Amino acid sequence: MTKKQTEKAFLESYDIHDFDVPLTSVDMAIFTVRSEKLQVLLVKRAQHPALGQWALPGGFIDLKLDKTLMDTAKRKLYEKTGVRIPYLEQVETFGSQGRDPRGWSVTISYLALIPSDHITLGKDDSSEQVAWVPVDEAEDQYPLAFDHNRILEACHQRLRSKVQYTSLPVNLLPNEFTLTELQQTFELVLGNTVEKKSFRRRILDADILEATGNMKTGSNRPAKLYRVKPEGQSHFFTRNIEGPR
Amino acid sequence: MTKKQTEKAFLESYDIHDFDVPLTSVDMAIFTVRSEKLQVLLVKRAQHPALGQWALPGGFIDLKLDKTLMDTAKRKLYEKTGVRIPYLEQVETFGSQGRDPRGWSVTISYLALIPSDHITLGKDDSSEQVAWVPVDEAEDQYPLAFDHNRILEACHQRLRSKVQYTSLPVNLLPNEFTLTELQQTFELVLGNTVEKKSFRRRILDADILEATGNMKTGSNRPAKLYRVKPEGQSHFFTRNIEGPR
DNA sequence: TGACTTAGGGGCATTGAGCCACTAACATAA
DNA sequence: TTATGTTAGTGGCTCAATGCCCCTAAGTCA
Numbered sequence: 319m320t321k322k323q324t325e326k327a328f329l330e331s332y333d334i335h336d337f338d339v340p341l342t343s344v345d346m347a348i349f350t351v352r353s354e355k356l357q358v359l360l361v362k363r364a365q366h367p368a369l370g371q372w373a374l375p376g377g378f379i380d381l382k383l384d385k386t387l388m389d390t391a392k393r394k395l396y397e398k399t400g401v402r403i404p405y406l407e408q409v410e411t412f413g414s415q416g417r418d419p420r421g422w423s424v425t426i427s428y429l430a431l432i433p434s435d436h437i438t439l440g441k442d443d444s445s446e447q448v449a450w451v452p453v454d455e456a457e458d459q460y461p462l463a464f465d466h467n468r469i470l471e472a473c474h475q476r477l478r479s480k481v482q483y484t485s486l487p488v489n490l491l492p493n494e495f496t497l498t499e500l501q502q503t504f505e506l507v508l509g510n511t512v513e514k515k516s517f518r519r520r521i522l523d524a525d526i527l528e529a530t531g532n533m534k535t536g537s538n539r540p541a542k543l544y545r546v547k548p549e550g551q552s553h554f555f556t557r558n559i560e561g562p563r
Numbered sequence: 564m565t566k567k568q569t570e571k572a573f574l575e576s577y578d579i580h581d582f583d584v585p586l587t588s589v590d591m592a593i594f595t596v597r598s599e600k601l602q603v604l605l606v607k608r609a610q611h612p613a614l615g616q617w618a619l620p621g622g623f624i625d626l627k628l629d630k631t632l633m634d635t636a637k638r639k640l641y642e643k644t645g646v647r648i649p650y651l652e653q654v655e656t657f658g659s660q661g662r663d664p665r666g667w668s669v670t671i672s673y674l675a676l677i678p679s680d681h682i683t684l685g686k687d688d689s690s691e692q693v694a695w696v697p698v699d700e701a702e703d704q705y706p707l708a709f710d711h712n713r714i715l716e717a718c719h720q721r722l723r724s725k726v727q728y729t730s731l732p733v734n735l736l737p738n739e740f741t742l743t744e745l746q747q748t749f750e751l752v753l754g755n756t757v758e759k760k761s762f763r764r765r766i767l768d769a770d771i772l773e774a775t776g777n778m779k780t781g782s783n784r785p786a787k788l789y790r791v792k793p794e795g796q797s798h799f800f801t802r803n804i805e806g807p808r
Numbered sequence: 809t810g811a812c813t814t815a816g817g818g819g820c821a822t823t824g825a826g827c828c829a830c831t832a833a834c835a836t837a838a
Numbered sequence: 839t840t841a842t843g844t845t846a847g848t849g850g851c852t853c854a855a856t857g858c859c860c861c862t863a864a865g866t867c868a
Binding site: 515536538540 | 855856857858859863864865866867
Binding site: 758760761764765778780781782783784785 | 824825826827828832833834835836
């Protein structure tokens with residue numbers, strides 16, 4: 319018997335149902351900016367366990383539909399928001415004996431950023447109650463299901479941390495935006511102010527934006543409109559931005 | 564019937580064996596410095612699938628023994644190296660339909676750093692063949708089992724990236740070390756040279772080391788010995804280090 | 809036409825890193 | 839005892855990026 323035949327025989331006799339394995343799911347923190355606040359999407363659980371509690375959207379891997387974990391995340395995001403191509407990044411995997419009453423479970427958490435003008439709730443047929451909640455409120459005033467408060471904090475922390483040295487917040491804005499809007503979005507995510515000149519120098523030197531020539535009009539000098547260059551999605555800067563002391 | 568009773572009933576009737584779930588495991592890249600090279604621990608698989616191929620150490624979660632994913636990682640690390648308290652960090656979770664011939668599978672990867680003087684191979688009773696391999700060789704010349712080449716690259720990349728702005732490499736050295744040894748370790752991990760003065764300024768300004776007063780003797784000026792301050796395990800710097808142009 | 813508001817940039821001060829050369833402290837050999 | 843070689847450790851200049859302040863630009867509106 320060759321080694322290959324042996325492996326084939328092994329695989330034929332293998333059945334995962336014979337083993338004790340953890341439950342494995344995907345949960346995600348979907349962020350956007352609404353009413354000048356960083357907000358996160360929550361769903362009210364329509365099923366046991368934790369029925370009726372607020373939770374991060376998520377669910378099990380569909381072994382038929384999904385080819386990768388990212389597929390599961392994309393599917394969930396689309397079901398909840400109707401957004402197909404957002405910024406999506408894996409954050410951290412939580413797994414323990416007690417985090418789900420059903421037993422040993424593992425959840426892979428994802429961070430999603432979607433533009434504020436792309437929100438179309440209710441594509442989902444699960445008839446779950448869905449709400450956008452300011453992140454600070456969600457962290458401090460909502461007792462989320464399972465360990466979702468911890469997951470949310472991990473995602474929020476990752477977001478804040480990456481904003482220090484990347485251009486991530488462009489994914490929270492519509493296609494076209496002004497530098498002032500971009501700066502305000504940075505400030506929202508960072509939670510502190512940013513020095514205007516340093517910010518503009520940094521963004522423009524990074525060469526990730528292109529002006530669209532149009533102007534945004536108001537009762538003052540119009541601002542140039544920019545959009546992200548095709549390959550400029552996630553640029554890394556060299557230093558931090560800090561506000562005035 | 565109250566809500567709580569309903570949940571209890573739900574949990575009693577719940578059986579994970581009724582569902583299709585992915586296989587879930589933990590794999591890890593254990594790094595150390597040997598012969599002035601960054602090396603990684605590989606094991607030769609003693610079981611199907613991929614029997615006889617080199618792979619990263621890892622295995623399934625023991626739902627009885629392990630309370631968290633970190634426990635699984637610690638247990639595996641101890642089995643292979645005899646090290647109990649290393650630097651251990653979760654890196655990335657890989658999950659897909661095809662990465663394991665047994666079917667849909669998920670693996671949570673961990674990065675471990677152990678001091679070069681703590682290595683005691685063979686605590687394991689699995690009688691697997693175990694080897695330290697220079698990382699570059701492992702990546703380029705070893706066709707690892709499953710998607711372990713990709714996992715190794717992710718861990719290696721995470722390590723290199725974090726060395727840019729943290730003091731991680733102290734975990735690759737014995738308790739006491741000289742600044743020159745520390746610099747050499749940084750250079751090994753980074754793959755390029757580091758400017759001496761800048762390096763020392765940065766490390767000492769960070770205030771994460773304390774001199775032990777002793778000196779290391781040689782045929783030249785003795786170097787001060789340092790050790791990591793109790794709470795200085797993983798300091799974050801503000802900027803990058805770069806070698807001469 | 810002047811007041812008001814936000815966009816955008818000029819230019820200097822400050823800070824931290826790169827760099828090189830210099831001194832310090834040992835062993836060893838003449 | 840002294841010269842020599844080697845590595846440890848530092849002083850101090852240069853350069854580049856950022857912080858900071860304030861000026862100008864370009865609109866609306868009364």
